[in-house]
Structure formats: structure tokens, C-alpha cells
Amino acid sequence: MVDGGVAVVTGSAEPGKLSDTRVIEESLVEPGLFGLLYDRHEASLYRYAYRRAGPGIAEDLVAETFLVAFARRRHFDPVCGDARAWLFGILTKEISHHHRREKTRLRAVARSCQTEVANDSADQALVSADARAARGLLAAALAKLSRGDRDVLLLIAWSGLSYTEAAQALDIAVGTVRSRLNRARRKVRAALGGDDPTRVIEESP
Amino acid sequence: MNDQWILDDLGSVLDPPTEHAPAEVRQRVLAGLTTDRSRRITWSIQPVWRVAAVGGLASLVLAGLVVISAVRIGDHGPAATAEAAEILHAAADAARQAPAGAPRSDQFVFIESEVWYPAAGERSGSGLMRSWRSVDGTRDGLVWTEIPNPDGRNQTAIPGCQNGRAPVWGEQGTLREDQTRACQPDPAYLPDLPTTARDMLSYLETAAAEGQDADSRAFAGAGRLLITHYLTADTRAAVYEAVALIPGVTAVRDVSDAMGRSGVAVVREGQGVRYDMLFDPSTHQFLGWQLGASADHSSLGAQQTRRQAILRIAVVDAPGQVP
Numbered sequence: 001m002v003d004g005g006v007a008v009v010t011g012s013a014e015p016g017k018l019s020d021t022r023v024i025e026e027s028l029v030e031p032g033l034f035g036l037l038y039d040r041h042e043a044s045l046y047r048y049a050y051r052r053a054g055p056g057i058a059e060d061l062v063a064e065t066f067l068v069a070f071a072r073r074r075h076f077d078p079v080c081g082d083a084r085a086w087l088f089g090i091l092t093k094e095i096s097h098h099h100r101r102e103k104t105r106l107r108a109v110a111r112s113c114q115t116e117v118a119n120d121s122a123d124q125a126l127v128s129a130d131a132r133a134a135r136g137l138l139a140a141a142l143a144k145l146s147r148g149d150r151d152v153l154l155l156i157a158w159s160g161l162s163y164t165e166a167a168q169a170l171d172i173a174v175g176t177v178r179s180r181l182n183r184a185r186r187k188v189r190a191a192l193g194g195d196d197p198t199r200v201i202e203e204s205p
Numbered sequence: 206m207n208d209q210w211i212l213d214d215l216g217s218v219l220d221p222p223t224e225h226a227p228a229e230v231r232q233r234v235l236a237g238l239t240t241d242r243s244r245r246i247t248w249s250i251q252p253v254w255r256v257a258a259v260g261g262l263a264s265l266v267l268a269g270l271v272v273i274s275a276v277r278i279g280d281h282g283p284a285a286t287a288e289a290a291e292i293l294h295a296a297a298d299a300a301r302q303a304p305a306g307a308p309r310s311d312q313f314v315f316i317e318s319e320v321w322y323p324a325a326g327e328r329s330g331s332g333l334m335r336s337w338r339s340v341d342g343t344r345d346g347l348v349w350t351e352i353p354n355p356d357g358r359n360q361t362a363i364p365g366c367q368n369g370r371a372p373v374w375g376e377q378g379t380l381r382e383d384q385t386r387a388c389q390p391d392p393a394y395l396p397d398l399p400t401t402a403r404d405m406l407s408y409l410e411t412a413a414a415e416g417q418d419a420d421s422r423a424f425a426g427a428g429r430l431l432i433t434h435y436l437t438a439d440t441r442a443a444v445y446e447a448v449a450l451i452p453g454v455t456a457v458r459d460v461s462d463a464m465g466r467s468g469v470a471v472v473r474e475g476q477g478v479r480y481d482m483l484f485d486p487s488t489h490q491f492l493g494w495q496l497g498a499s500a501d502h503s504s505l506g507a508q509q510t511r512r513q514a515i516l517r518i519a520v521v522d523a524p525g526q527v528p
Contacts, residue, residue, distance in 0.1 A: 031238045032496060038234050043225055050221035058221065059230050066234045079386065109218065135215050138208075142215075157212040188208055 020083035024073050034070050041087055042066075048159050049091060053098045054105045061098075065091040081168030088159050089169035092151050103143045110140035134192055141191035145184055152177055153184035285454035289471045292456055292484055293449040297442035299489040305438040307396060308520040310341040314393035314435040315519045315528060318493070320350075321463035321512040331463050331512075336363070337524035340435070342390030343367050345380060347524040366390040393435055400439040402446035409447060420451050424473040428482055428494045432513055435520060441491075448482065457481070462493040463514035483514075491515060 020037060027034040045065060050058035068090050069076075076086055095102065142150055148170075155166045156177075163181075167174040285293065308314065314337070321331035332352035339346050346363035353359045362380045364371040371388035372380040399405045409423035409430075427448050430436065436444065448454060453473055460470040460483060468483040483492040495512035519528040 027238075030496065032235070034238050035231075035235050038231060042231070046226040046230075047221060047224075051216050051219040054219075055221070059226055062226050063230045063233045063237075067237045070234075070238055105219070109215070134211050135218060138211050138215050153212075157209060158216050185208060192208070192211065 021076075021078040024076050024083060027070070027073060031070070034066075034073065037069070037083060037087075038066050041084060044084075044159065045087060045091055048088070048154075049095065051158055052095050052102050052105075052154065054101065057098055057101060061091060061094045064094050068094070081165060085161055085165040085169040088155060088161060088165075089171065092155065092169060096147060096151075099147055106139045106143035110136045110143070112136070137191050138188060141188045144191075145187060149180045149184040149187075152180040153188070156181060285449045285451060285471070286456055288456035289454045290449040292469050292471055292489075293445045295489040296484050296491065297445040300441040300445065301438050303438055305436065305441065307437055308340045308394050308435060311344070312340045312520050312522055313337040313344070313346060313524055313526075314340060315517070315521045315526070316433075316515065317517040318432070319463045319514040319516060321495075321514075335527070337521065337526070338363060338391075338393035338433075339365050340392060340394045340520070342392040345372075345524065346393075349525075364388070393433070395434060398430075398436070398440045398443075400443050402443055402450060405440075405443040405447035406450050409444075420453055421473065423451050424448065424454065424480055424482075428480055428496075431482070431491055432494045432515060435518060463495070463512040464493075464516070466492055466514065468492045 020040065023033055023036045027037075042062060046058060046062050049061040049065075052058075053061055065087060069087055072090075076083070142154075145153065151170060152166055155161050155169060156163070161169060163174055163177050167177045170177070315335065316338075317333070317335050319331050320334050332350055334348065334350045336348045337346045342365065344365040346365065347360055348363060349360040351359070361374070364374070364380050366388035369387060369389075370385040372382065373384045373386050374380060399408050406423055409426040410419040427444050430444055431441075448471060451473065455472050457470040457472045459467060460481060461467050462483050466485070469486045470481040470483050472479060472481050474480075479496065481495045483495070484490065485492055493512065493514035517528070521528055
């Protein structure tokens with residue numbers, strides 16, 4: 001546990017180049033400083049929240065994540081991971097309140113990818129019909145994953161957290177991250193291409 | 206791993222139309238940062254840290270303030286107003302006349318201040334704080350507060366950072382010998398700071414964190430230097446003169462500091478936050494630094510969130526030594 005009291009007097013050697021940890025410590029005294037953390041991490045959290053929960057909810061999720069983080073900043077422990085993992089952990093909890101909405105969103109993507117393969121010209125230049133179909137299969141597969149497996153898979157694939165960081169974010173063991181990830185990937189591959197998981201992708205340009 | 210490719214592809218389909226969340230989200234978060242939902246904050250300030258009742262205390266603090274409009278100076282855009290610049294140049298002149306040489310690296314910077322927090326609960330007011338920080342950041346320092354923490358403790362060690370490692374805190378605000386963490390030295394004195402206004406301004410702008418505009422960074426950085434570091438006479442003067450070059454800096458008369466001393470303030474508002482740099486109107490000495498939500502921050506109204514009056518800054522040989 002960081003003893004926030006010391007932040008009262010430990011100014012920065014360079015006033016602005018504060019590490020996230022220092023920003024959090026010093027925000028115990030100057031709450032407004034926590035805004036720096038927002039500016040540093042908002043874009044990646046927003047993108048992740050939007051991908052998972054969609055418009056209208058992602059904005060609330062991001063705001064709530066930072067406000068929860070702010071309220072809990074005294075308990076932030078840099079030994080247990082960096083601020084980014086901590087924030088993604090809070091965001092994941094917030095997203096979990098909207099898991100039905102997420103599933104609906106994924107199923108909608110799955111449906112649209114199956115029905116619109118032939119008539120999306122802009123997209124076709126970039127993505128082959130096969131890959132487009134794979135996208136739909138993936139969305140459907142993600143919707144069927146357990147929440148825990150989906151959290152791990154998407155945290156690692158979409159937020160760029162390492163296994164260790166994902167473990168810190170979700171407050172689970174790294175071994176659990178590995179086993180959930182393996183299970184999630186196995187299911188996704190099965191949905192995408194059966195025994196040959198790379199078939200769909202390698203057929204695309 | 207090829208499923209990463211297809212996951213990226215799906216992700217790009219689900220991406221938001223814009224890179225950033227709408228500005229309202231940022232405003233909502235920043236507004237939330239001026240009220241503290243975590244009751245227990247930090248041992249040194251917890252008893253008095255409460256949210257100011259909107260309008261009540263804030264309006265008292267801000268009552269009767271006159272803000273002077275900006276004027277253009279030279280080719281550098283609208284710098285500080287003439288009145289703000291006058292306050293800052295007088296402070297710089299006074300700073301140059303006060304003897305303040307460089308400390309030795311094995312000494313400690315002693316800062317005595319009165320820290321005030323908004324109060325809406327059972328406790329209110331302010332408390333004395335004394336800190337002893339290592340000049341070069343490698344030695345263990347100390348912070349003492351008049352108001353004890355919930356455990357009845359008044360002081361806590363500040364771990365020095367030696368060879369990239371610092372001891373961690375134990376239960377009673379002491380340092381553990383058996384456990385260290387990674388660290389960077391946090392010197393209370395920076396020997397290589399610029400001594401001219403222009404160079405100091407560049408330093409304050411570039412040394413500051415990302416995410417705010419350069420002017421806000423420079424102003425906030427100046428305030429932080431003033432309340433947390435020991436500055437030599439010419440460096441202190443350079444800080445004041447650098448602030449005079451920052452656009453949007455205005456003067457506000459009749460502001461009181463955390464000790465109740467009346468002063469003149471050099472003020473900058475931006476992004477929902479207002480910073481005040483206070484000076485004694487007759488001696489031109491730096492009195493303190495305070496911040497709050499700016500008046501134009503609609504959802505909350507003007508609100509002071511922290512005020513720190515600097516009473517003494519000195520160099521001593523050991524932590525705990527009072528000059």
C-alpha cells in the first residue's frame with residue numbers, strides 16, 4: 001500500500017513528468033491531478049469499452065471507471081500492477097454489468113456478417129468474403145464464451161495487456177489467465193475452422 | 206497466432222467513430238475529481254478532508270474578487286495581464302535580494318506550511334505540516350503533521366532512494382529495513398534549473414505532463430516547484446518572471462491564504478481548474494498556492510479544494526531539525 005501522506009511533500013523532480021503511480025499518489029492531495037490519468041488512458045479505455053458495450057454505454061463506462069478509480073486511488077498498489085492494468089480491471093467490472101448488451105451486440109455483428117457479405121463494397125476492397133464470414137463466426141463464438149473466458153481473451157487481444165497484467169487487472173492467478181485463454185482460443189478456433197484453425201484466415205488475401 | 210488477426214479485424218469493426226470519448230465524459234470525470242468519494246484519504250489530511258458545500262464556503266472564498274482582463278504584450282500573444290506581471294516582477298526583485306544559496310547534497314529541505322481543506326462534516330479547518338526532504342533524494346526524510354492520522358500518528362518517514370531502491374513503509378509510518386521497492390530519487394533541490402525567464406518557461410512547459418495545454422502545465426508546474434522545492438534566489442526569480450510570460454494569467458486582489466493572511470493572487474483558470482499563486486502585497490514574498498474548481502465549471506460552481514500557505518522554507522542538516 002502506498003502511504004499517500006508522503007505525497008504531500010514529495011514534489012516531482014520535473015513537475016509534469018509524473019509516472020502514473022506518482023500522479024495517483026499526488027492526487028491524494030491534489031485531486032485535480034487525477035485528470036492526467038484520464039488524459040493518458042481515456043482513449044484506450046474508451047475504445048475497449050466501445051468495442052465491448054457499444055455506443056451510449058461506453059461513455060458511461062469510461063466515466064464511471066475513472067470515478068471509481070479516483071474513489072479507490074488510496075488503495076492503488078503499484079506493486080500489484082501498473083495503473084493501466086488497474087484501470088482495465090475496473091472497466092472490466094463495469095462492463096460485466098452490461099454482459100447481456102454485449103452479447104446482443106456480438107450476435108448482431110454475427111448476423112450482419114452472414115447476410116451482408118455480398119453487398120458491402122467499401123469493405124470488400126480490404127477484407128475478403130471469407131474473412132468477413134470469419135468475423136461473424138468469431139462474434140458468435142465470443143457471445144457464447146463464459147464471461148471470465150471472454151474477459152481474458154479480449155483483455156489480451158484488444159487492450160494489449162500481458163498475461164501478467166491481465167491477471168493483475170482481473171485479480172486472478174497468471175495460471176488461471178493461461179487456462180482461460182487456452183479454453184477461449186480453443187472454442188474460437190473450433191467455431192472458425194474446425195480442426196484447422198488457420199484455414200479461414202490463410203485463405204484471405 | 207492467427208486468431209489475433211481475426212480478433213483485430215472484429216475489433217476494428219466494433220471501434221468507436223472517434224478516437225476519444227466525447228468531451229462531456231472528460232468534464233464529468235473532472236467534475237467528479239473535486240469531490241472526494243473515498244472518505245479515508247491519507248493519514249496526514251484525512252481528518253479535515255471533506256467536500257466543500259457547493260456555494261457556501263466557495264462563495265466566501267471567492268467573494269469580492271476582481272479579475273482584470275488580459276492585455277497583449279509584445280509579440281508573445283496575450284501574456285499575463287499588466288497587473289499580474291507587475292506582481293510577479295516585484296516578487297522576482299524581492300527574491301533576488303533575499304539570500305538563498307545552494308544547499309549541500311547531504312542536507313534536508315525544511316518546509317513548514319499550513320494546509321487547509323474544505324470541510325462540510327464534523328471537522329474543518331487547517332493544520333500545520335512540516336516536511337524534511339532530502340536535498341538529493343537519496344536520504345530518508347520525514348513529514349510531520351499537527352493533526353494526527355486515525356492511528357494517532359503525527360509523523361511518517363519519507364524513504365530515500367539509493368541505487369534505484371527505497372525501503373517500503375511498515376505499519377506505523379516507519380520504514381522497513383527488510384523490504385525495498387524500485388524508485389527514482391526525488392530531490393528537494395534541483396541544481397540545474399534555468400535562471401532566466403524564457404528558459405524557465407520552456408522548462409516548465411516541457412517538463413510538465415502531457416494532456417494539458419502548455420500554458421496550464423507551466424503554471425501548475427511553477428506552483429508545484431514553489432511549494433515542494435528549495436529554490437535559489439535567481440531560480441526563484443526566474444520562476445516568477447516565467448509565470449509573467451504565460452498567457453491567461455490574471456491578478457486577483459484581496460485573497461486570503463490558508464493562514465488567513467491577506468494577499469494578492471496571480472491566477473490561472475483552465476480545464477475546470479483554477480490555480481492561485483499568492484503573494485504578500487507589501488513584502489512581495491510568496492505566501493502560498495491554492496487550487497479549486499473554476500467558477501465556470503457549471504456542474505459544481507466555484508470551489509476551493511486545497512490551499513497551502515508556505516510559512517518557512519529552510520535548509521537543515523537533519524530530518525526533524527527545526528530552524
